[in-house]
Amino acid sequence: MRKAHDIQGAKFGRLTVLERADEAKVRGALFWRCLCDCGAFTNARASQLLAGEKASCGCLRRDVTKANKTTHGATGTKTFNAWCGLRKRCDDLSNMNYGGRGIGYDPRWEIFENFLEDMGEAPEGMTLERDDVHGNYEPGNCRWASQKEQTRNQRRTVLVTVDGKQLSLAEYCESTGKSYSKLRDRIRKFGWSVERALGTP
Numbered sequence: 293m294r295k296a297h298d299i300q301g302a303k304f305g306r307l308t309v310l311e312r313a314d315e316a317k318v319r320g321a322l323f324w325r326c327l328c329d330c331g332a333f334t335n336a337r338a339s340q341l342l343a344g345e346k347a348s349c350g351c352l353r354r355d356v357t358k359a360n361k362t363t364h365g366a367t368g369t370k371t372f373n374a375w376c377g378l379r380k381r382c383d384d385l386s387n388m389n390y391g392g393r394g395i396g397y398d399p400r401w402e403i404f405e406n407f408l409e410d411m412g413e414a415p416e417g418m419t420l421e422r423d424d425v426h427g428n429y430e431p432g433n434c435r436w437a438s439q440k441e442q443t444r445n446q447r448r449t450v451l452v453t454v455d456g457k458q459l460s461l462a463e464y465c466e467s468t469g470k471s472y473s474k475l476r477d478r479i480r481k482f483g484w485s486v487e488r489a490l491g492t493p
Contacts, residue, residue: 299324299338305347305383307336344385344392352383355402366404370414375407378420378429397429411436452486464490 299309306329313325313335323335328349340346366372381390382397389395400406410431414420421437422429452464461479465472470490478489 299341302341304341304385305344306330306352307334307341307346307348309341342385344383344387347383347385366408371408371411372404374414374420375401375404382429395426395428398431401429452490 300311302309304326307326308329310325310327313323323337324341326334326336326341326349328334328351330349330351332349332351334346334349336346378397379401381387382395383391385391398410400410411420411434415436418436418438420429421435422433423435424433427433452461461475462472464470465475475489478484478492479486484492
């Protein structure tokens with residue numbers, strides 16, 4: 293019989309895996325006994341935990357529902373939606389761009405009012421941006437940025453340095469009139485260095 297994946301002691305969202313719950317087998321599926329941050333116990337399958345399908349005893353869903361019904365009057369606003377979005381991305385352990393690669397958020401931001409106090413209202417045309425794309429969502433690493441700034445800060449964006457100033461490849465091509473697609477292909481498709489790509493006619 294194949295050995296069950298050992299996840300004892302691991303943390304998934306708000307759940308800490310304590311031990312195997314052998315008595316809680318349903319149709320051959322093995323469950324694990326977990327302790328939630330709120331103090332409650334619950335059982336979950338390893339597959340649920342690893343896929344991010346279960347991250348609390350149920351209190352997380354209740355908290356989000358409560359937040360949606362709160363009297364702050366911001367439900368449905370751009371700022372509130374940005375807060376909901378960052379939490380959803382980070383709490384989803386199957387999302388390998390965020391929760392799945394360890395990106396989290398400041399515990400203060402469990403509460404919308406704290407997020408609003410730290411970040412202020414989202415300005416028109418701005419979205420929530422992290423300065424360090426490998427860092428967490430937290431006051432020192434987040435700001436409201438234009439779509440152009442956010443696109444530049446994506447992990448796949450090619451950055452070039454000209455006269456000591458760092459620009460995205462798109463910004464460089466826009467200011468010099470050079471072909472973006474040609475330079476992009478040289479760097480990404482053919483593996484040229486940035487220096488060679490920019491210096492070759």
